[in-house]
Amino acid sequence: MALYTHHLPAWKRREVEEIKADAGRYALIGLVDMYGIPATQLQQIRRNLRGSVKLKMTRNTLIEHAFSEIGGEIAVLAGRLSGHSALIFTNENPFKLFKKLEKTKTKMVARPGEKAPDDIVVEKGPTSFKPGPIVGELQQAGIPAAIEAGKVKIRETRTVVRKGDTIGPKQADVLAKLGIKPMDVGLILQAAFYEGSLYEPSVLAIDEDLIFSQITIASQQAFNLSVNAVIPTQETAAPIIARAVREARGLAIEASIYEKDVIDGIIGKAQRESAALQNMVRGS
Numbered sequence: 001m002a003l004y005t006h007h008l009p010a011w012k013r014r015e016v017e018e019i020k021a022d023a024g025r026y027a028l029i030g031l032v033d034m035y036g037i038p039a040t041q042l043q044q045i046r047r048n049l050r051g052s053v054k055l056k057m058t059r060n061t062l063i064e065h066a067f068s069e070i071g072g073e074i075a076v077l078a079g080r081l082s083g084h085s086a087l088i089f090t091n092e093n094p095f096k097l098f099k100k101l102e103k104t105k106t107k108m109v110a111r112p113g114e115k116a117p118d119d120i121v122v123e124k125g126p127t128s129f130k131p132g133p134i135v136g137e138l139q140q141a142g143i144p145a146a147i148e149a150g151k152v153k154i155r156e157t158r159t160v161v162r163k164g165d166t167i168g169p170k171q172a173d174v175l176a177k178l179g180i181k182p183m184d185v186g187l188i189l190q191a192a193f194y195e196g197s198l199y200e201p202s203v204l205a206i207d208e209d210l211i212f213s214q215i216t217i218a219s220q221q222a223f224n225l226s227v228n229a230v231i232p233t234q235e236t237a238a239p240i241i242a243r244a245v246r247e248a249r250g251l252a253i254e255a256s257i258y259e260k261d262v263i264d265g266i267i268g269k270a271q272r273e274s275a276a277l278q279n280m281v282r283g284s
Contacts (some may be wrong), residue, residue: 008065015058018192019066019087022054023074026089026096029075030192035084035107045187053100054089055187063087076198081190094192098204105186109176112169116161120124120175125156134177141174166259197238 023029034042034057046055058082065079088098110116115147122143138145144155160175161167161182167175175182182238192199226236227243251257255263 002064012062012065015062016066019058019063020070022087022089022143023070024055026054027091028076028089028094028192030088030089030090030094030097030130031079031080031085031190032101033082033084033188033190034086034113035082036114036183037186037187038185040091041106041163041185048101048104052090052092056087056089058087060085073196074108074193079138082190085190088187088189088192088231092195094199095204095206097192098189098201101187105184105188107181108183108185109181110167110172110257112167114167114172114183116165116182117184118163118182119159120121120161120167120171120176120180121157122154122178122180124154126151126153126243129177133219137170137174137177141168141170143174180210196216201210 019096032055037045049055062079063081063085077129088097092100112121126148131147131150131152133145135145135152136156139151142160143158145152145153160171181215191200191201192204204241223236225231227239229246232240232241247264249262252259252262253269256266258266
């Protein structure tokens, strides 16, 4: 069902039709949060993504209208729209896209009213500040400070803002003066629709090195289990046969079964036993 039925102005209709065309042209359609990205950084991001990713900024109402006209499961993306959303199109899978977008992020100073992405910690130690109003400003922001050897020193490590808490004006000002940039600014993937499924950022944020390590360990464990349990596969057949040959040879030598393939082993065993016996006799 369409969001509204009155006639769209020509420019809005063109926007809606372009979104619909791109949704059919690309394998993946997603939403990204563009909050706080400076214009110069956005231009650089566009240049870096050009050729593999299309970024489109338009009104949320037109995005909702296009999704409504497309219909089907893609409409679930409309529920992820925010005040700073933009559309993103690509033929890459969502995991590659997420990784690529993560590289667009840079550290920025915090602004009053923003939420702390993680605990913001100020470490103890000397600063470059000379004695002055900065001491009071630090203390007002909850950072214990004092003057030592003509410099302002932070007396103890302090968590200024907890993860998820709002950063106040005094805290933002002090953090900026200390050169602390806690905010990640860049294209933040809100959701992606790909091959009939909706992908959330929490699913896409994987540690590739960790996953590869886990797969390697699991593969080795499965291989060892297969060999020890004598489960022949294309990969384990040769080690299983080699192990069986070694065990059969060892059994034949211990039991003194005279076969041409173990004669040398039996002779070697006899020589070792003879040498051991001679040593015992000499010792007595």
